Amino acid sequence: MPQESEALASTEARGRSVFDLVISRAHVFDGRRSLAGLYDVAIDGGEIASVSAEPLRGRQEVEAAGGWVVPGLIDTHIHFYDVRAVSGPQSMRVFEEDELPGRLGLFLDHGITTIKSVGDPTDGILNTRAAIAAGVLRGPRLLATGCGITGRDGHPATTVFSGNPWARERFTGEVDNVQQMRDLVHHLADRKVDAIKLLSEGACAHSGGPAYLWRNPAFPDGVELERLPLALLRAGIETGHERGLRVTVHTTQQAAAREAIEAGADGLEHGVTVEPLTDHSLIELMVEHGTTYTPTLWIDDAHPDARGNLKKAAEAGVHVVLGSDTFSGRGLFGANTLEEAELMAAAGMTPTQVLTAATSGAARQCVRPDLGTVAPGKRADLLVLNADPTADIGNLRDLSVVILNGRLVTDTR
Known part of the structure; x- marks a missing residue:
C-alpha cells in the first residue's frame, strides 16, 4: 500500500x-x-x-x-519432519501424534509466526498446513514446497536418506529427465504448494557434469555428487514459473549459484558456503536479478567462508532473507531461528538489516506482501x-x- x-x-x-x-x-x-x-x-x-x-x-x-x-518473524528454510525418526507408516503416525504439535508450538513461543518448509514429505506437510489453517493444530502459518526436487541419486536422497528408503521416496523427488521434472512440478502445483525447491548439487551419475565433494558438518568425510543437469534445472524453473510459483535453488558453490540465477531462479538456498565468494560479477548478477540469498548460517557456519560471503552479499545490496535450515535432532525449533538471526549479525549485518531479512525481506521471498x-x-x-x-x-x-x-x-x- x-x-x-x-x-x-x-x-x-x-x-x-x-x-x-x-x-x-x-x-x-x-x-x-x-x-x-x-x-x-x-x-x-x-x-x-x-x-x-x-x-x-x-x-x-x-x-x-x-x-x-x-x-512476526519468518523463517524461510526449515525441515519439520524428523528425518531420523520417520522411516515407515507407523513411525510417521507416532511423530505426527506425539511430536508434531509440540514442535509447532515452539515456533510461536519464540516469536516465529510463519515458517516455510522446503523439503518435507508432501502429503504430511500439506496435511499439517491444512490442520493449522483450520485451527485444529496450534502453530505458525505454514508455507510448504512439498518434497525437494533433485536429480537421480542426488542430495539429499543419497546423503541424508541413504539408509532410509521409505523416507527417501517421500521427502525427495528424484528425476531423470526433463519430462519427469516438468511432471513433478505440475503435480506439486496441483497440490497447491506455496513454492518449488530444486537442489542443484546432486544429479544422476551419468549426467556428465563436473563431480565435486559435497560437505556438511553432519557428513565430515563428504559425499561425491554431480550438479543437476542444466536442462533439468531450466525445466524445473520454467515450469514453476508457468504455474505462478517462485522457485528457489539449493546451491553451495559459485558455479552452481551462477547457473541457477542464469536459468531464472528466484532465490538461492544457502548461496555460496563451501568457498569464498570472489566472483564480483556473480554478486552483481544477484542484485540485477533481485535474487534472494538465504545464508542458513545455523547449519553452514561451520564453513569458514560462509559469514564473509554473507557480508559481501549484504553490503552489495543483495536481498538477504532469514532461513535457518533448522531440522529435528539439533537445537530447538524456534530457538534455532533466533540463533540464525544472531549469527547473521555476527557476520557483519546490522540489527536493522537482520530484522528486515526476517520480516519484510522474508515476506518478499515468500511472495506474501500481506506479511512482514x-x-x-x-x-x-x-x-x-x-x-x-x-x-x-x-x-x-x-x-x-x-x-x-x-x-x-x-x-x-
Whole structure:
C-alpha cells in the first residue's frame, strides 16, 4: 500500500471508537525501519487497522510501556519432519501424534509466526498446513514446497536418506529427465504448494557434469555428487514459473549459484558456503536479478567462508532473507531461528538489516506482501518485545507477547 494510502487508512481507523485489540505506547520497527516516537497499534479481525501516534482504545489491550512492536518473524528454510525418526507408516503416525504439535508450538513461543518448509514429505506437510489453517493444530502459518526436487541419486536422497528408503521416496523427488521434472512440478502445483525447491548439487551419475565433494558438518568425510543437469534445472524453473510459483535453488558453490540465477531462479538456498565468494560479477548478477540469498548460517557456519560471503552479499545490496535450515535432532525449533538471526549479525549485518531479512525481506521471498510489515491493511502477526532489537538483535529473545492473525497466542507478561 503506498505511503499516502497507509496514512489515510490510519486516519480513517482513528475515527473508530473501539478496536478489537490495541497495543499501546510502543516503539515500532515496521519491517524496514524504526518509526520515531511511540505508537498505538490497533487490530481488527486479523488485520492491522491503525498505527497511530494518538492513543487508541481496544476491547483487549496490551500495554507495551515503551517496549517494541515488530512484525512476526519468518523463517524461510526449515525441515519439520524428523528425518531420523520417520522411516515407515507407523513411525510417521507416532511423530505426527506425539511430536508434531509440540514442535509447532515452539515456533510461536519464540516469536516465529510463519515458517516455510522446503523439503518435507508432501502429503504430511500439506496435511499439517491444512490442520493449522483450520485451527485444529496450534502453530505458525505454514508455507510448504512439498518434497525437494533433485536429480537421480542426488542430495539429499543419497546423503541424508541413504539408509532410509521409505523416507527417501517421500521427502525427495528424484528425476531423470526433463519430462519427469516438468511432471513433478505440475503435480506439486496441483497440490497447491506455496513454492518449488530444486537442489542443484546432486544429479544422476551419468549426467556428465563436473563431480565435486559435497560437505556438511553432519557428513565430515563428504559425499561425491554431480550438479543437476542444466536442462533439468531450466525445466524445473520454467515450469514453476508457468504455474505462478517462485522457485528457489539449493546451491553451495559459485558455479552452481551462477547457473541457477542464469536459468531464472528466484532465490538461492544457502548461496555460496563451501568457498569464498570472489566472483564480483556473480554478486552483481544477484542484485540485477533481485535474487534472494538465504545464508542458513545455523547449519553452514561451520564453513569458514560462509559469514564473509554473507557480508559481501549484504553490503552489495543483495536481498538477504532469514532461513535457518533448522531440522529435528539439533537445537530447538524456534530457538534455532533466533540463533540464525544472531549469527547473521555476527557476520557483519546490522540489527536493522537482520530484522528486515526476517520480516519484510522474508515476506518478499515468500511472495506474501500481506506479511512482514507493521502497517494498516497488513496481517496482524506481531511481536511485543521488552527491549530494542535494532540496538541488539539478541533482544528478540526478550519476548512478552506473540500475536498471530490478530489473536494473542503467547503471553509471558
